[in-house]
């Protein structure tokens with residue numbers, strides 16, 4: 001095979017020969033972990049415009065690691081070179097603008113329809129400079145609808161993605177929406193989707209053969225139509241799906257076993273003495289010869305009729321790699337890469353037009369994208385019952401206790417009702433965890449592409465959350481306050497609403513903080529529930545502050561927002577109220593549970609203040625307490641911000 005042949009096989013326009021071409025080449029990529037373990041060793045390849053490369057290999061062979069490196073998402077130490085359009089990109093953010101990554105798991109907002117999802121993706125990815133959507137709103141809709149149609153989702157355009165409790169799209173359809181998000185995101189500000197690299201990690205995982213074929217064939221059609229380069233890791237493709245790819249990179253144990261056109265796989269391995277049976281899926285064959293985990297060499301050799309030299313020496317992968325390194329194909333690939341390297345030196349600036357790369361252009365886009373996030377969160381807020389609706393239903397179940405009249409026997413019940421109500425309201429904020437985790441997954445995906453940062457994400461979250469929380473508070477308070485028989489006064493009622501609102505804000509801030517740090521549902525649930533239990537235990541109601549263990553007293557007692565809410569509510573209820581106690585002709589008011597200060601119409605009256613003092617609640621610091629609850633809520637949000645920012649820096653954002 002000549003170098004010329006190789007160029008043709010890699011596509012009409014090689015990255016070297018044609019200055020206007022679009023290509024992705026990578027040479028001698030090696031990667032080591034912090035513990036100096038080599039996970040990739042000397043991986044090379046070159047993919048021209050409109051072509052699809054399948055990255056194939058057994059589990060743990062390094063497919064995801066390679067894709068992460070190509071998409072500039074890797075956090076480990078990497079050697080080697082990558083060229084986009086024959087030029088080494090030198091700006092991390094600009095690579096990410098050109099290379100669009102579809103991660104293994106779909107991170108979509110279940111309450112949005114397919115069209116809305118893509119519209120939001122297009123709007124978020126749009127730069128102020130140039131865009132395919134410059135035709136205004138109509139242009140944007142047309143563009144998005146075109147992508148929906150190409151992905152075969154026209155019939156589902158108005159179908160919701162689906163949540164755990166509301167069925168929506170199938171797995172394959174969701175995968176196509178995830179791909180569609182990247183196709184509509186004009187992140188680079190380029191005029192169309194040409195010269196964009198789409199990196200797909202395990203694009204077909206969890207799909208049956210038919211759905212997998214459908215997803216890959218739609219992506220192929222798109223790549224052919226737009227010139228987009230596709231690099232996709234893939235597990236066990238069917239023959240039909242495998243042959244949709246133009247070229248394949250086969251890896252095992254982090255090493256390269258083959259790179260070249262799919263239709264030459266059989267010929268290449270035949271030269272190595274490995275005959276792929278005619279009725280055998282070639283991808284399956286490749287996986288079997290490179291899989292060292294579950295099958296012995298003897299079993300494999302007898303099963304696949306491998307050549308003698310591959311049997312029983314215990315080091316078959318090394319043999320395959322050595323065979324690749326000295327192969328004609330590898331030498332020609334090396335020649336292409338060398339030429340790319342030398343060409344780059346000559347006309348770097350001509351080939352890589354930095355001005356076309358829009359990127360993340362500061363405050364304008366951040367503000368605009370924050371507004372878009374707010375719109376998206378509002379839709380989710382009212383549509384997704386898991387976001388707020390479920391809490392309205394649960395809170396409505398609270399109390400249901402009978403109307404309490406104000407006498408000495410109900411004083412404890414008032415304390416209990418207020419304690420339980422405020423603690424229960426805080427506690428049930430755990431219902432928000434699934435909705436926040438969904439948003440967090442979307443944030444992680446979108447922040448990787450520099451669409452917005454943690455500040456915009458958390459700002460939109462709080463701006464949209466506050467009105468919903470206020471609505472929940474009012475709906476709850478309007479019924480429960482009067483049903484329970486709390487102090488009958490407009491001021492007292494509004495103060496109760498204020499405390500409940502602050503309670504929910506602080507509780508939701510806790511959920512945001514915990515879920516940001518531990519973004520796994522069970523972990524976030526356990527930690528938040530534990531924290532809420534702790535707040536209840538150290539808040540001074542279950543255990544009096546003066547007998548509280550010194551450690552808890554000097555630490556958590558003072559940052560316990562539930563304690564301030566409870567004390568604020570209890571003063572609101574009792575400070576200006578009195579409780580009756582029977583007057584007896586023998587003892588007057590001396591039999592009352594607390595000192596009665598007045599007698600009215602033959603009934604003793606216990607002042608609420610007396611009760612509060614007797615139970616150790618000294619002074620009413622409503623203003624200070626409210627300020628402290630707000631400060632605690634802000635502190636938790638800021639900590640969540642600091643954590644997300646720290647994480648974003650670690651992955652190189």
Ligand SMILES: Nc1ncnc2c1ncn2[C@@H]1O[C@H](COP(=O)(O)OP(=O)(O)OP(=O)(O)O)[C@@H](O)[C@H]1O
Pocket residue numbers: 033034039057058059060061062063064065066076
């Ligand atoms: N950041 C990292 N730190 C330590 N080890 C890592 C890191 N990233 C990857 N590895 C290791 O590198 C090897 C290759 O992992 P990788 O996820 O790339 O394989 P894969 O081929 O994508 O596997 P699968 O098909 O199962 O997803 C694994 O042994 C993995 O544990």
